[in-house]
Amino acid sequence: MFKTTRTRTANINKSHQGRKRSSLKWRERRSFHDMAHKTTTTRTTDVTATRGGDSLLERIPENLLNEIFVKLEQEKLSTLCSLLCVSRTLESSVNTALSTFSSVDLSEFSVDPQTFDKIRRKLGNIQKLTLDCLRLTDSSIRNFIGPDVEELNLLKCSSLSYKLLSSIGITCPNLRVLTLEFSGIIDKSTVFDLYFKSSFENCRFLESLKIKIRGGDINDYSFMLLGIYNSLPKTIKFLKLQPASSLDTLVFFRTLPIPATFGHKLTQISLVLDTITDLLLHTITNSLPLLTDLDLKHQSPSDTSDDLSDTGIQSLINCKHLTSLSLIRIRHHNSTTFKRTTDMGFFLLSEGCKQLESIRLSGFSKVTDAGFTSILNSCSNLKKLEIQNAILLTDLTFQYVNKPKPPKVLQVLQEVRLWSCSLITSEGVHELAKCTDLKTLDLFGCKNVSDSCLLKVSKLNLLTSLNLSWTNVTDSGLLTLNQTNSPIEFLSLRGCKRVTDEGISNLLSNKGQIGKSLSSLDISHNPEITDFAIRIIANFCVKLVELCIRNCCQVTDVSMEVLGLKGGIRRVDFYNCSGLSVGCFELLKKPLFRGLRWIGIGRTRVVCVGDGGFEEICRERRWLTVCVDGCEVGCHDGWQFHKF
Structure with a gap:
């Protein structure tokens, strides 16, 4: 049946090129959907009958199945749960495996209270728990947590009360790790429920907050x-x-006896601040002599007169154990930067913090190649380097590092991220490609990077993540990338406006390595991408679970149907794909899109079905999140504005 259906779909696809569907073809598609649904129903009946009969599954020794399931990764919880209805033997073995889990991570999808309660009843005593709480209620959480929980991560807590969140420590006195992520878009009067003192007094073992x-x-x-x-x-x-x-923060570190109380315990601190000043940095570094990880982000959209300068950078020399440093000025429309920090501050930093293994820097507009090179030459154990919005950073930084003798840093670098560094070109990437252990290369917004560097990049045998968003790569460059033997799992071509259907064909044809390893692909904001490219992706990317095609206006219903037939897709983003019709709503129903967990359809005609239609889909697919708000894949930031 499926072979016949695929042939019919291919014919429909060809006839749809360059024009709208006729009502006749739409009836054919609807007929296909009905046939598929009927076949699925028949198969379900057969499976149900098999459960009562003498199937091959029933003959497999139960102790053998138990041994297999217990050894599965605990992240495969959803896979195990899907086996419950296959046979009685599998149901018993899966329940046995679930009861042995001590760690559960359900953060990849939003579970409704009813489904969550069914999962909870099959689990034993959980010590580590990570949840997406977008749809959960207070009672759902209360029924799960208790004295056994040592690590608790509650994400997207827009539906939970502040009273519950602030009393977690009382319920879980043995907590070692606690993460709470909740929405600030609330009635301000309820903020007064956030009183943690009595809760924290019960947490005698809390190490991470x-x-x-x-x-x-x-x-x-x-x-x-x-x-x-x-x-x-x-x-x-x-x-x-x-x-x-x-x-x-200043009041806390300056008024309390920090060295006596926390000085030998508090070694990692991460703060998102309204401003970062010399006094603040000096106070933190003096109070925490054993500091190993420092992460400070400045999120204010305006400049301040008392901003971070070379003097503040110099105070980092006091941190003799510092291995990870992150100083970020979050970029806003007016592009605020640390204007008082110069090369001199970086010279001092490189001399005092030679043991750094991870560096993240953003918004240092007055620092030149000399300052950045001094850090690379001094930090011989540097594994992670991230530089954002450095308007004076050029290829010379990495050329100076290589001459006259390549330092050890080129042998140990594993992650390099250069965001919106407009003066970086393909020549600089050539130098970075000499880092043979490189696993992540992120060139987001480096608009002067082009095809000429991709030959070197393709020879990085350990590369798993490659971000070419908003660069100047073309279809020809993707043909070069097709020859790679690198196990690339994540690839972004977002905003590469010179990439067309031909480029996607060049990248994935001939059954190259990249088609076998790719699990996440972003081709959004590309006006030349059509249904033809999506069909190629569906055919050649055998492990694909995440696809972003937002703002691709030539993508139509055909693409959604092709992806729905593929199966295995967990997350897909169609935001602002204006070529989709209201009829695409029918493609979200079973049996298409098996395993789908998240779909973005904001600013498409599909939203015209209204709340009633989406409620129908959510009842049928309880683990599916349908986002109409324009969030990036997964709603990792933006969920606080959702209305549920």
Whole structure:
């Protein structure tokens, strides 16, 4: 049946090129959908009958199945759950395996309370729990957590009450790791429920605390964040607050006996601040002599007179154990930067922090190649390098590193990310390609990078992630990339406007390595991409689970049908694909898109079906999130604005 259906679909695809579908062809597609649904129903009946009969599965020794399932990765929870209905033997073995799980991660999809409750009943005592709480209720969480939980990560808590979140420590006194991510888009009066003191007093073993507020004004939470500072357990080693007031942070570090209380415990700190000043950096580094990881982000959209300068950078020399440093100025429309930091600050940093293994820098507009090169030449154990919005960074930085004698840093670098560094060209990438251990290469927004560097890049045998977003690569360059033997799992061609259907064909044809390894592909914001490219992707990317094609206006219903037939797709983004019709809504129903967990359809005609249509889909696919708000894949940031 499927062979006949694929032939018919191919014929429909050809006839749809360059014009709208006729009503006759739409009836053919609808007929296909009905046939597929009927076949699926028949197969389900057969499976049900088999459960009561003498099938081959029933003959497999149960102890053998138990041994297999117990050894499966615990991330395969959804796969195990899908086997429950196949046979009685599998159901018993899966339940046995689930009862042995001590760690559960359900963060990749939003589970409704009913499904979550069914999963919970099959699990034993859970010590580590990570949840996407977008649809869950207070009672769902209360029924799951208890004294056995040592690591708890609650993400996207827009549906949970602040009273529940602030009392977690009382319910789970043995917590070692706690992460809470909730929405700041709320009634401000409810913020007063965020009182953590009594909760933290019960956490005698808490080592890691992460509290993230999405979308809120820092002024609304300043009193609460200061309260968190003052009630921190003495056992804390890793602290992350987002956002955090720089004034509250100064008060905390300057008024409390930090060295005596936290000085030998608190070694990792991550803060999203309204401003980063010399005084703040000096105070933190002096108070925490054993600091190993420092991550500070400045998110204010305006410049300040008391901004970070070379003097503040110099204070980092006090951190003799520092291995990871991140100083980020989050870019806004007015492109604010650290204008008081120069090469001199970086010279001092390179002399005092030679043990750094990870460096992330963003917004240093006055630092030149000399400053960046000094760090690369001094930090011989550097594994991760990220530089964003460095308008004076050029290819010379990496050429100086290579001459006259290549330093050890080129032998150990594993991740390089150069974001929006407009003066970096293919020559600089040539030099980076000499880092033979490179696993991640991110050139997002480096508009002067072109095809000429891809031959060298294709020879990086360990490369798993390649981001060419908003670069100047073309169809010819993708033909070169087709020859790679690298196990590339993630590839982004977002905004590469010279990439067309031919380029996608060049990349994936001839059954090259990249088609076998690719699991995530982003070809969004490319006006020349059509259904032809999507068909090639569906045919050649055998392991694809995530595809982003937002703002590809020539993509039509044909693409959605092809992807629906493929199976295995977990996340797909059609945002602003204006070629989709309202009829695409029918393609979201079973049996198409097996295993789909997230789909973005904002600013398409599909949203015209209204809330009733989406409620129907969600009832049928309880693990599916349909995003109409324009979030990037997975709604990792933007969920706080959703209406449920």
